[in-house]
Amino acid sequence: MRELTNAICARAKELLQSGAAGRVLGWAPGEFFYDPTPGVFSEGRLNELVYDGFTAANLSKYCIAESQKEGKVLVLLKPCDSYSLAQLVKEHRVKRENIYALGIPCEGKLDMRKARAKGVEGALSFREEDGQVVFETLYGEVRLAREELLLERCLCCRGREYAGVDETLEYALPELPKRDRFQKVAALEEQTAQERYAFWRGELSKCIRCNACRNVCPACSCVQCVFDNPQSGVAAKANSTEFEESLFHIIRAWHVAGRCTDCGECSRVCPQSIPLHLLNRKFIKDVNELYGEYQAGADPAARPPLVNYTPEDPEPSAVLERGRA
Amino acid sequence: MQKIGVFVCWCGSNIAGTVDVGRVVEAVRQEPGVAFAADYQYMCSDSGQNLIKSAVKEHGLTGIVVCSCSPRMHEATFKKTAAAAGLNPYMVEIANIREHCSWIHKNMEEATEKAIVLARAAIAKVLKDAPLTSGTTEVTKRALVIGGGIAGIQTALDIAEAGFAVDIVEKQPTIGGRMAQLDKTFPTLDCSACILTPKMVDAGANENIELFTYSEVESVKGFVGNFTVTIRKKARSVRADLCTGCGECTEKCPSRKTKNEFNMGMDTRGAIYIPYAQAVPKIAVIDREHCLHFKTGKCGLCERTCSAKAIDFAQEDELVTRNYGAIVMATGFQMIDPSGFGEFGYGKSKDVLTSLEFERLMNAAGPTGGHLVCPSDGRHPKHIVFIQCVGSRDTSGCGKPYCSKICCMYTAKHAILVRDKYPDVSVTVFYIDVRTPGKNFDEFYRRAVEEYGVQYVKGMVGKVTREGGRLKVQGSDLLNDRQLHLEADMVVLAAAIEPDPTARSVASMLTASIDTNGFMTEAHPKLRPVESPTAGVFLSGVCQGPKDIPETVAQASACAAKVIGLLCKQKLVNNACVASSDPLLCNGCSSCEKVCPYGAITYEERELNDKGVRRTARVAVVNEAVCQGCGACTVACPSGAMDLKGFTNQQIMAEVDAICR
Known part of the structure; x- marks a missing residue:
């Protein structure tokens, strides 16, 4: 290195x-x-x-x-x-x-959380040797396979x-x-609406609204975020529900839809380990399925499918049909 | 401080029958900002409007909510009322308590509750309304007709007759459309070409009409009065200015295997061809897909034959961009492919035909020169079976749920023509119902039965099979409660008609709506049948729904009248509800610019004073004269910088809040 x-x-x-x-x-x-x-x-x-x-x-x-x-x-x-x-x-x-x-x-x-989960405590430094990560800790040396410590996003590296x-x-x-980066999303899609709701409610209820995900996200680059703008009316709405975090995260996912490159920073910086990237991946998966493969940022000339229109676009009823399926 | 007046309409019993209007009035009186509330039997009547006007004056109202029918019905009426009372017309909101409430509910208690909630939402919105003023735009005095069939031709001729320039775009190399393929027309049996071709010639010769044949609409921008359309003139590989239409090349062309579209593929044509003798314009076209020169680089016989030196292999598609004030959809129809109905054996036996194929078979310019012979072996038929409603009135999912409307009559026509010309041929027609509502239509059908001895059998055919060179038809005779097993030489299917598939993409470009069957939607099914809900887009012919020729021509002329009415206007009043962007919130990301269908948004570098901090930023600027207030930009904007006057984000939020309260 x-x-x-x-x-x-x-x-x-x-x-x-x-x-x-x-x-x-x-x-x-x-x-x-x-x-x-x-x-x-x-x-x-x-x-x-x-x-x-x-x-x-x-x-x-x-x-x-x-x-x-x-x-x-x-x-x-x-x-x-x-x-x-x-x-x-x-x-x-x-x-x-x-x-x-x-x-x-x-x-x-590497993901330090994974190292901690594998028992690395009191770590002072690290080095890499032949596919292994060696942690110097207060309690001696701990060796772990590099692959086991990779960040979620690196496990589905796009190349x-x-x-x-x-x-x-x-x-x-x-x-x-x-x-396959959509494996987890596909598994969630298989669930019933109630199960999915329970899953997200469980995950998002951990949110402490520290805004780390928003602040790190390259797609969240508005001059002024709607959540910081009292005129938008969004901030007040998010506060008026007992489950405000879901509103915050779902609105945020909508705002970056079609623009998110799936860099995975949101999940990496979340201090509560919420798998936020799954919300974005759901959008990416849907966009890919409905409008053809699209990678935000890949082609400077390509019109993003969500702010583009072609006569071949699926009819709005596609949403209903997918809901029924 | 706003003073709002709320006016609750009974609409006779339309609303009052299901909604307790008195309770609505009582409830809205408690709402903040409401200074006056009243109900009345017909708010749209003169006395209803006077009630509003006097309340505005008496109570010094600053805004009005009318709880009544859909804003599509009377919003304009009440805006005018408000203006007459000295209010800005954009200080009026409509709560639709009829279509959205009384008509769809039965329980008075629930409907009344809902009406109160809808009224509350409208009050919340009107409290945040601001007076708006409209600008005006010029009208381009030129119309575009998409489709050159009888509908398009008639509309174009009428518009041209009124003195306006009009262009016809037709994807085929000639105008004429489906009607040119028909043999005779019901109920008078006059020759279709004889009555159509004079109109084709008129359209070609009219100095106000320009024909773009072998052309397609590439893109549409703009709005009513100011459309900008790009037309792709496909390369004919023949120079239109030189070709004399002599047809020498079409005879010499060695490639002879291409199916002739005009004859429904029942014979072949050369790769260079003129669709038919009366084509307008009469200019040859090279079908590059089948031309030996384009396929192999050799041949070039047509080029050597042409004395006018009109062949131009290097010709390229040409893009023409023009401005129009109005656009007419006249994209017509096609017949469905009945091979999806396996029981009729279409595609398995050559002697099973669609009626359009049969039409060509009977025509003097058709593949057999008008001799009625079985396509399989050329023998003279003895018995012909016609099957109606093939794919029409079909709710099984294979066909179309609607009645194609023209089939009963053309089948009667076919039967009469066969019996008249070949009295030795017997004819049986299987039908579900015979529908003949038209001038002299039923008389025509009765003649088929009574004078020409056509056998009409009520029932559907279950199976058509081939047996010993002939066809065996098994069908039910419902009136006699028995199964029929008939031997036939030909079976003719009255296949359903469907909108031409190009209509969908053109409609998308025009943002004009289509129904579940692909037909264009009218602005109102009864009262505005030739206008699309998209302003400046008009409907002519079968693209709007199945029709016969007289109806098509009548609608085409009605459509022309509407277009002329628009083109006569000096100025159009713009929608005052236009978008605007807050430069301090704008990211400069261009999302709005990309979604704007009117090209109303541009970007510029601007120096901003952002709460005391100076910064330069790339910000969106809306051209209010071009903006049509569709609101697409406000949804695309990630930061909420873009907002729509009259429908601000805050107003919509306020409405939602009022509903959820």
């Missing part, structure tokens, strides 16, 4: 020196080893840049603010992150001319294609497992 980080830093340095960009948007050390945090680096501070198993954060959303500033910023994008940036560019939220996007390879990111980056850094990494 160190070798790859060095390669990234070396290329970043070259780009800064060539004048392609004036600063780098990457990951800086966090409070703990498992929470590296987005940071902006000048050439002199590049040695502080982190790129390891825990640098999961999607940096695309930070480009909104960064691209408004003077000069060009070099942003490091993992393959899945690049779709988020491309989608934001498509929505005119990021000034693309102020961005230099460097696609960097990824072998899947190593990038969308709309300026260049990519070539580096050989082992393949990731490929699972």
Whole structure:
């Protein structure tokens, strides 16, 4: 991993020196080893840049603010992150001319919650060795298979294609497992409405309305969120029901429908471990089934199916028919 | 402080029979903002309107709620009433307590409760109403007719006669449509081509009419008075300005295997062809799919033959964009494919025909030159069985639930024509009912039975099989309660008619609605039968529902009258309920721009003062003269920046709140 980080830093340095960009948007050390945090680096501070198993954060959303500033910023994008940036560019939220996007390879990111669940306590540091993750803890060394610790989203990795980056850094990494990302959604669809309601009520009742999902989501990039706008009338509605969290999350899922790239950040940052990405995946699955495969951010020219119309579109009754089935 | 007046209409017993209007009045009086409430027998009557006007003056009302019928009926009436009383007409809301309430409920208690809730929602909305003013737009003095059959031709001729320019778009290489394929017409038995072709020639020669044949509508933008339509003129591979229609090329063409559409595929034509002798315009067209030159790069015989040098293999599709004030749908019909009804053996035996195929078989310009012979072996038939309602009035799901309307009469016509020309041929007709409501229609049918000796059997055919070169027909004779086993040489199926499949995509482009059977929906089934609910879109002919030729022509002329009425107007008053965007909330994401069907939204960089902070942002701007107030943008907008005047998000929320209270 160190070798790859060095390669990234070396290329970043070259780009800064060539004048392609004036600063780098990457990951800086966090409070703990498992929470590296987005940071902006000048050439002199590049040695502080982190790129390891825990640098999961999607940096695309930070480009909104960064691209408004003077000069060009070099942003490091993992393959899945690049779709988020491309989608934001498509929505005119990021000034693309102020961005230099460097696609960097990824072998899947780790989930500290999974490590804790497997008994890792008092962890002080980690290292990776031959497909294993070794945690140094207060109580000694714990070794776990890397595959068992992968983030949910990495278990259904969409591959190593990038969308709309300026260049990519070539580096050989082992393949990731490929699972059907709609498996869980399909299982929920099989349930009765009552069962599904119970499932979501159980999950969403854990919500503490910390807004982490909204704040991290690259698709949730409104100048002012409807939930923060008393004029919208939405905020008050969400508060007037005993089950306000469901309204918040369902409205949020609707708002990002057709624009969500399935980057999975919402579930990753949720402190209550709510599988929020399933709501978005349900929309993606429906869109794919009703309008043909669509990946937000993949094609800058493609009209998103939900704000497009073609005579071949299914009739509104399709919804009813699916409801009955 | 708003002062709202609520006026509850009885609509005779239409509302008052199911809704306790007195209780509605009592209940709404308690609502905040309501300064006056009253009920009246007919609020739309002069005295009802006077009640409203005097209440506005007496109580100084600032807004009005009328609890009555659908706003589609009388919203305009009450807006005018309000304006006459000095109120802004957009300070009027209608609570529909008839169609949405009294007509669909039986229990008075429940209906009254619901009427009160609907009134409350309207009061909540009117409290947030703001006065609005309308702009005006010009009307483009040109009409587009989509479809060049008898309906389209008649509409176009009438519009042109009134002095307006009109274009006809026809997907086939010639105008004429289905009527050109018919042999004789009921109930007078005059030759279809003889009465149609003069109109085709008129349409071709009229200086106000421009024909776009072998063309299709590519896209439609805009709104009533101001449509912008792009027409794709498909490449004929023949230059229209040079071709003389001599037909030399069509005779020389070595490719002869293509089914001739005009004769319902019962004979073949060349790859370069003129659909029929009286085609308008009489210009050859190359069917590239079957042309040897396009398939192999060789041949080119037509090019060498053509003395006018009209062949142009390199010709490309041409896109023409024009502006129109009105658009007429005249897309017509086709016959369903009866092979889905296995019992009739269509497609298994050549001697089982659809009536349109039979029509060609009887026609002098048809595949047999008008000689009635069995298509399988060319023998003279002795007995012909006609089966009616094949796929019509069929609720099994295989066919159409509606009556195709024309089949009873054309079947009687076929029977008479056969018996008249070939008295040795016997004719049996299986029917469910014989429907002949039209001028001289029943007399015609009676002639078939009484003068021409056609056997009419009430009952349906269960099976048609082939046996020893002939057909065996098994059907029930319901009046005599017996099964019939008949030998026949030909079986003719009166297959259901359905809207032409192109209607659906064109309707989508026009945002005009279609019903479950694919027919265009009228603005009102009785009172506005030739207008679509989409302003500026009119309906002509079978695209709206099954009709015979006289009805089609009558509707086509009615449609033209409506179009002329629109084109005569100097200016149209716009809808004042237009969208507007709050620049401080706008993300600049372009979602609204993409969904706007009218191209009313553009984006611009603007310097904003965002609560004291200066920033430049890309924001949406609505052109109010172009916006039609459909509201698509407000739904697409993720941040709620886009709002629709008269239907603001806040108003809709207030209505929902009032209902849920």
